[in-house]
Amino acid sequence: MNAPIIGIDLGTTNSEVAVFENGRSRLIRDASGRAIIPSVVGIDDQGRLLVGESAMNQYIGRPEATIRSIKRRMGSTDKISLGGTEYTPQEISAFILRHLKEMAQADLKMAITKAVITVPAYFSDAQRQATREAGEIAGLEVVRMINEPTAAALAYEVGQQGRRHILVFDLGGGTFDVSVVRMEDEIVEVIASTGNNHLGGDDFDQRIGQHLLDYLKEERQFDVEPGTSAHARILRTAESSKRTLSDHPFAKVAEEFLGLKDGVPLHLDREISRDDYEHMIASYVDETLDLVHKALNDAGLNTSDIQEILLVGGSTRTPIIKKRLEDVFGMVPRGEVDPDVCVALGAAIQGAIIGGEKGTAVLVDVTPYTFGTSALGMMNGIWTPFVYVPMIRRNTPIPTSKSEVFFTTYDDQEEVDVRIFQGEHQDASFNIEIGQFMVEGLSRAEEGSPIILKLDLDVSGVLHVTAIEKNTGLSKKITINNALTAREENTLAHARARVDAMFGGALTDDHSDLEAGEDGEDHTEIATAKAVVEKAQGMLEGAADEDREDMINLIEAIHDALKKEDFKEVKSLREQLADILFYMET
Numbered sequence: 001m002n003a004p005i006i007g008i009d010l011g012t013t014n015s016e017v018a019v020f021e022n023g024r025s026r027l028i029r030d031a032s033g034r035a036i037i038p039s040v041v042g043i044d045d046q047g048r049l050l051v052g053e054s055a056m057n058q059y060i061g062r063p064e065a066t067i068r069s070i071k072r073r074m075g076s077t078d079k080i081s082l083g084g085t086e087y088t089p090q091e092i093s094a095f096i097l098r099h100l101k102e103m104a105q106a107d108l109k110m111a112i113t114k115a116v117i118t119v120p121a122y123f124s125d126a127q128r129q130a131t132r133e134a135g136e137i138a139g140l141e142v143v144r145m146i147n148e149p150t151a152a153a154l155a156y157e158v159g160q161q162g163r164r165h166i167l168v169f170d171l172g173g174g175t176f177d178v179s180v181v182r183m184e185d186e187i188v189e190v191i192a193s194t195g196n197n198h199l200g201g202d203d204f205d206q207r208i209g210q211h212l213l214d215y216l217k218e219e220r221q222f223d224v225e226p227g228t229s230a231h232a233r234i235l236r237t238a239e240s241s242k243r244t245l246s247d248h249p250f251a252k253v254a255e256e257f258l259g260l261k262d263g264v265p266l267h268l269d270r271e272i273s274r275d276d277y278e279h280m281i282a283s284y285v286d287e288t289l290d291l292v293h294k295a296l297n298d299a300g301l302n303t304s305d306i307q308e309i310l311l312v313g314g315s316t317r318t319p320i321i322k323k324r325l326e327d328v329f330g331m332v333p334r335g336e337v338d339p340d341v342c343v344a345l346g347a348a349i350q351g352a353i354i355g356g357e358k359g360t361a362v363l364v365d366v367t368p369y370t371f372g373t374s375a376l377g378m379m380n381g382i383w384t385p386f387v388y389v390p391m392i393r394r395n396t397p398i399p400t401s402k403s404e405v406f407f408t409t410y411d412d413q414e415e416v417d418v419r420i421f422q423g424e425h426q427d428a429s430f431n432i433e434i435g436q437f438m439v440e441g442l443s444r445a446e447e448g449s450p451i452i453l454k455l456d457l458d459v460s461g462v463l464h465v466t467a468i469e470k471n472t473g474l475s476k477k478i479t480i481n482n483a484l485t486a487r488e489e490n491t492l493a494h495a496r497a498r499v500d501a502m503f504g505g506a507l508t509d510d511h512s513d514l515e516a517g518e519d520g521e522d523h524t525e526i527a528t529a530k531a532v533v534e535k536a537q538g539m540l541e542g543a544a545d546e547d548r549e550d551m552i553n554l555i556e557a558i559h560d561a562l563k564k565e566d567f568k569e570v571k572s573l574r575e576q577l578a579d580i581l582f583y584m585e586t
């Protein structure tokens with residue numbers, strides 16, 4: 001068997017190597033199971049070369065003997081001093097490449113001599129040439145260098161469907177690149193690319209870190225000096241809180257013993273909400289979107305010319321980024337191929353194509369459906385209680401866990417009706433209800449009390465749903481089996497869901513500006529309609545086919561009238577429904 005051509009993503013912060021075998025692209029791991037290798041090179045105090053995690057670990061203690069972000073200097077004539085010797089950027093990069101090559105050889109148990117290496121689309125000829133030289137110094141023939149966005153497009157196999165324009169949004173730890181790629185008949189072309197070499201997840205960490213430092217200074221009168229270990233711990237905890245906030249609405253920050261204040265140990269114990277975090281990073285997110293528009297402009301295209309958005313780089317797991325892109329383009333960006341390693345997987349696919357292999361998909365376990373709940377909110381300008389709130393989006397890799405915060409809608413609310421749906425429609429009642437439960441015995445707090453809903457979906461399709469009253473910890477949990485199988489639409493359940501959702505102890509996903517109409521008379525009509533509709537629901541099953549159809553139509557019509565806040569119409573429809581019930585009972 002010929003040795004494969006490996007694919008390498010030589011990144012600013014991290015690097016990865018992948019190989020294509022048995023019809024698919026696979027990431028290679030080192031002896032400790034790590035696939036994401038920090039792009040860091042160092043010399044330890046014994047003069048030994050360190051690459052990856054070990055070099056990273058010594059950075060805090062020996063920054064002068066550690067080199068990070070060498071990619072930023074590729075193509076320059078800089079000399080880098082390490083352990084008393086001067087190196088070119090190519091040579092430092094070659095240490096990383098050789099490490100990746102050795103990982104591949106150990107994994108594949110054969111000599112590897114050929115590689116495809118990816119470079120940013122904006123790299124100049126000098127930078128590309130330096131990368132090629134780095135490969136050669138590492139003992140690798142660089143059979144091709146491909147642009148990172150091209151590699152991402154290959155990983156997603158988006159070229160198979162005729163001529164397409166793809167936007168590749170790549171937000172890593174320290175860099176942001178956005179490219180427009182045209183794909184047609186195996187020809188892949190980057191037609192525009194822009195970005196900011198100093199914008200990424202590290203900036204997000206800084207913002208959270210600064211928020212914590214400001215809190216310590218202003219509220220606890222405690223100054224943390226840069227360069228101290230307390231400072232480093234705060235930045236580290238900021239990064240892990242950021243990751244938590246990608247999947248959950250709150251992150252707890254707990255760092256014990258940051259120092260002594262007036263002789264007393266000082267602990268940091270604080271909660272950060274996703275809302276606050278999103279405000280902290282808003283200017284960065286805005287900047288990425290401005291650059292997206294610039295790339296489109298440079299390509300001479302509009303948002304409507306883009307058929308697909310691909311997410312690359314670990315920081316694209318930040319939900320506000322996906323949401324903003326979805327708002328601008330009206331489509332859900334794709335992120336199912338692990339954004340940290342998507343480029344390496346695509347590079348290995350390119351290697352396989354050059355080697356003449358067939359079958360190029362990156363296979364991932366994803367959910368084929370979106371799961372979510374319903375909440376009170378605005379839909380088409382009208383308040384309704386069944387706005388669909390997607391929580392686990394279609395194509396999310398599984399297993400996965402996502403939570404969201406909702407708020408009670410009135411004072412002293414004692415219970416809440418939780419409904420879980422499978423589907424994509426913005427009106428939850430058009431989706432398929434797969435679970436429902438009441439959380440009773442809430443603490444009768446003021447309107448706007450937070451309730452956290454958590455969905456955990458595993459690969460076998462079991463969905464665990466937990467609702468927790470944040471202030472008291474009161475929780476209730478249900479398990480839904482076979483969540484990943486297609487469900488039959490059920491008209492009765494459909495009508496019932498609509499009606500129940502209208503009247504049940506609704507939640508809202510936004511408590512900032514909730515002001516539903518509160519006219520007393522209207523409330524009486526709503527309550528009366530509720531009673532009649534509930535009664536009708538109970539009688540649906542036993543009704544003759546014709547009556548049932550009329551009843552469902554009336555229930556839906558009542559719903560529509562309520563939506564329009566047309567209480568005269570509600571009254572007339574409610575009376576018609578009551579008539580049917582009367583004749584059924586006599």
Ligand code: AMP
Pocket residue numbers: 011013014171172173174200201202239242243244246312313314315316317318339340
């Ligand atoms: P990359 O350079 O592509 O490996 O991206 C690394 C960046 O992604 C770092 O700033 C990480 O903190 C960030 N990152 C990784 N996982 C997440 C996550 N779940 N949510 C937000 N950022 C993340």
